[in-house]
Amino acid sequence: MSVEKYLKHMRIDRLPHVWCPGCGNGTILKATVGAIDELELDPSKIAVVSGIGCSSRATGYLNYNTMHTLHGRAIAFATGIKLSRPDMTVIVMTGDGDAGAIGGNHFIHAARRNMDISVICFNNNIYGMTGGQYSPTTPEHSYATTSPYGNIEEPFDLSRLAITSGATYVARTTTYHFVALQNYIKKAITNKGFSLVETITQCPTYYGRYNKIGTAPEMINYFKDNGMTLAKALSTMKEMDPDVNYDGFNVNALLEKAVEKLPEKLIIGEFVNKSKRGYVEKYEEILDKAKEKLASSKA
Numbered sequence: 001m002s003v004e005k006y007l008k009h010m011r012i013d014r015l016p017h018v019w020c021p022g023c024g025n026g027t028i029l030k031a032t033v034g035a036i037d038e039l040e041l042d043p044s045k046i047a048v049v050s051g052i053g054c055s056s057r058a059t060g061y062l063n064y065n066t067m068h069t070l071h072g073r074a075i076a077f078a079t080g081i082k083l084s085r086p087d088m089t090v091i092v093m094t095g096d097g098d099a100g101a102i103g104g105n106h107f108i109h110a111a112r113r114n115m116d117i118s119v120i121c122f123n124n125n126i127y128g129m130t131g132g133q134y135s136p137t138t139p140e141h142s143y144a145t146t147s148p149y150g151n152i153e154e155p156f157d158l159s160r161l162a163i164t165s166g167a168t169y170v171a172r173t174t175t176y177h178f179v180a181l182q183n184y185i186k187k188a189i190t191n192k193g194f195s196l197v198e199t200i201t202q203c204p205t206y207y208g209r210y211n212k213i214g215t216a217p218e219m220i221n222y223f224k225d226n227g228m229t230l231a232k233a234l235s236t237m238k239e240m241d242p243d244v245n246y247d248g249f250n251v252n253a254l255l256e257k258a259v260e261k262l263p264e265k266l267i268i269g270e271f272v273n274k275s276k277r278g279y280v281e282k283y284e285e286i287l288d289k290a291k292e293k294l295a296s297s298k299a
């Protein structure tokens with residue numbers, strides 16, 4: 001895609017951006033714009049909503065209908081937009097803190113309702129904007145300003161949280177796997193229901209520096225070397241444990257097992273892609289019923 005084509009989707013008067021050198025947020029923004037361009041969506045029918053955080057600043061650079069809202073409340077605003085304008089494509093851009101900590105309840109309930117919104121989560125495993133506090137996805141033993149002796153909490157797996165809450169499209173990838181990322185965003189937008197694209201992204205300024213992982217290229221190389229698709233993880237685990245019937249495991253159990261068996265690996269791929277009636281369709285039916293009742297009571 002040409003630079004001109006990307007710029008068409010952006011508010012270039014808002015540049016330069018606020019992100020640190022080496023930050024992965026621009027890669028996710030680029031993949032989102034690329035996906036929207038390939039889907040040839042009408043920009044006036046796109047609403048992109050974000051909460052608060054470095055990642056949530058993404059909406060400011062997009063030349064669609066955008067809302068930069070409150071910390072943790074992007075999904076709540078997006079739900080309101082979708083219910084009042086079901087004809088619009090509603091996308092949420094959020095961080096791991098925004099979606100998994102303060103916004104955790106909105107996240108699970110939107111997934112439970114199969115609300116027709118696409119959540120693109122920028123998972124840098126830390127609170128970037130406020131200076132590097134640990135988040136619900138910070139791995140155990142990792143360092144952050146609030147865990148100088150190593151994190152003692154077990155992290156949330158946001159993809160598993162979405163799957164078990166009822167999401168109908170769930171995929172995880174990294175900023176290294178750009179082609180997959182853009183493709184997953186396209187599929188998430190096309191899915192009629194709650195979609196999550198969890199993107200593991202580098203924060204060299206805080207997460208990388210505190211954990212001595214190195215510079216942005218080193219972090220991206222780490223994603224390249226350790227990213228493993230769930231299909232590959234499954235075949236590896238079958239070789240490791242020939243007596244275990246892994247074919248009988250559901251995707252959630254497989255992801256849980258993969259973390260235990262292959263702790264160094266970042267398990268990526270498309271985990272769920274299914275069709276299920278969602279809140280928007282059911283709500284439209286209720287509206288129709290209410291209108292009918294009103295019309296008959298007037299007659």
Ligand SMILES: Cc1ncc(C[n+]2csc(CCOP(=O)(O)OP(=O)(O)O)c2C)c(N)n1
Nearest residue numbers: 052053054055071095096097098127128129
């Ligand atoms: C109600 C409220 N509580 C706390 C904050 C402070 N705050 C702003 S951003 C943020 C965390 C952002 O982390 P994340 O969502 O992971 O985004 P990142 O900056 O890493 O992209 C916090 C705690 C706030 N703005 N509002």
